[in-house]
Amino acid sequence: MSRRWPLHPPPGDGEALSSWLNRLAEIYGLSVEELIRHDLVPPGTGPVVHDGGALDLDPPAGVLSALHRRTGVPLGELRQMTISGWVPWLLDTLDVEPEAEAALDTYVHQDSVLLTAKERPRRQVPGWRAWLPSDRRRGPMRRACPTCASTTTTGGSGFTLVSQLPLTLSCPQHSCRLEPALGALGAFIAWARQDTSATAAPAPVIAMDSLTHEGLRTGLVPLPRRRVHVGVWFRLLRTLIDELSTPVSLLRVRSRRTMQHLWDVAGHPPRAGMAGPWRPYETLPWPQQRMLLEAAATTLQLVKAGEVTAYGTLGHLLSPEAYRPVPDGSTPIQRRRDYWREIEDATNQAIADAQRDPAAARQLLTTLTALTRSETTFRRTREDLVALGVPDRHLPRTLTEAHARDTPPAMRTPSSH
Structure with a gap:
């Protein structure tokens, strides 16, 4: 029962067990049933298979073991030629479960x-x-x-x-x-x-x-x-x-x-x-x-x-994953800080705020004239802001008015007149 068959072409890619058995049987002039009965099951065993569907679904383990001995094809490869060999991947089970x-x-x-x-x-x-x-x-x-x-x-x-x-x-x-x-x-x-x-x-x-x-x-x-x-x-x-x-x-x-x-x-x-x-x-x-x-x-x-x-x-x-760039691991280039550009940006932002908000306009004029004691210099600075688009009504008209608004009442000195 352990003798190797002299002729046993290997199974094809993805070939079903019944298909391969049919090719093996043709070599020896037998039907598939005769091949199984005479050389793949113990003598006296009753009918093992009635059609190719049963062979490809779940053949007896003894038939696969005998085929392994007769041909040398690994047992795992033989099982994958049947549907039962793909349990539980193709389907969960061939058995009838209690909760089928x-x-x-x-x-x-x-x-x-x-x-x-x-x-x-x-x-x-x-x-x-x-x-x-x-x-x-x-x-x-x-x-x-x-x-x-x-x-x-x-x-x-x-x-x-x-x-x-x-x-x-x-x-x-x-x-x-x-x-x-x-x-x-x-x-x-x-x-x-x-x-x-x-x-x-x-x-x-x-x-x-x-x-x-x-x-x-x-x-x-x-x-x-x-x-x-x-x-x-x-x-x-x-x-x-x-x-x-x-x-x-x-x-x-x-x-x-x-x-x-x-x-x-x-x-x-x-x-x-x-x-x-x-x-x-x-x-x-x-x-x-x-x-x-x-x-x-x-x-x-x-x-x-x-x-x-x-x-x-x-x-x-x-669906493909969206592209997400990954850093290449190199050190990022450190750019020099542009202080003048920062000052320019801050100035432009302050002017834009002054164009909209009266409080911001007064604060900007006060900051620019904080060290000014000359009314002429104050008026020149005020006119420059108006020329830049700051509404006239947002700004104090005189240096005295500007100081009066920014000085707390308790600290103001009485008028000399």
Whole structure:
């Protein structure tokens, strides 16, 4: 049971476990079920898997351990070829929790992106799991890249794990749309439409999907403000989709206008054409899910460009931080103090105050004539101030009058006349 298989090509980037097992089985002329039954589980074990969806969701630990021994692929890498290997990043858990109806509220409503918390009603959906079909009987999505499928050297005969979820719209290698396909146990069979061909994805979609693929590859997503954990990104994107499907009647005027603008730019009807009550994203048919993903991509683009403001708790992550110059560490240049300029400024300010305020005008004239004993000098100074725009009525007319106003009554000497 520990013998290494002589032929075992490595899994492709992001390839689903069922797709890789199908390629391995083809080498030895077996089906996936026969490969698992004969060489990946102990003899006498009952049926392990009935379809590729179960393999890609949560395969038995024994199958992964046996694959590790047969191929040498690290066990951690094998787990990441399944959805269970992305718990708790992609979704909180695959198990049914005692309070399973609160899973949506925990995943989607802890934060917000576009809207404020008051505009988002908290909801509970029993049995809900992020990104996975609510109907457990419904199999995984089958989508593939036409360019990959037509190229024998890219492993295009199978499916990537992310292409089976309503999470991305484009191929990370060729930037074309993922198209609906028919397949079983990880094997591509045919296109769902006969006229399927490679179509370039819109730029906002490519930009959004590149963030998702970067997160799946490295665990971090480079948002405009800073890098975030891929688990934060999955929740941010799912929260944004939920906000885009919010009934218009629950929105304030500002948010209603913003939503209308977003859907107009995306080129789809508001709420992806949903009429009536709100429904979880996971229960919608693929055409509506595709429209919501395209609207989310459009939103990310407009927020980053500053055309739309995101008011939610995570909204600031989507727009670049404002430029703030940082000192280079050098010693600032010390400029010499210009005393004459300071005197000139103070003089101009004193004249401006005297033009408005009689008390300031009298104080200025008194200061300029404090050492003057000549009436002629006093009058000349007074005339200079009047010429500078100080109203005549603001100033005392004679030196005697000026001294009389500035001298306390107890200190004034009686007139000699």
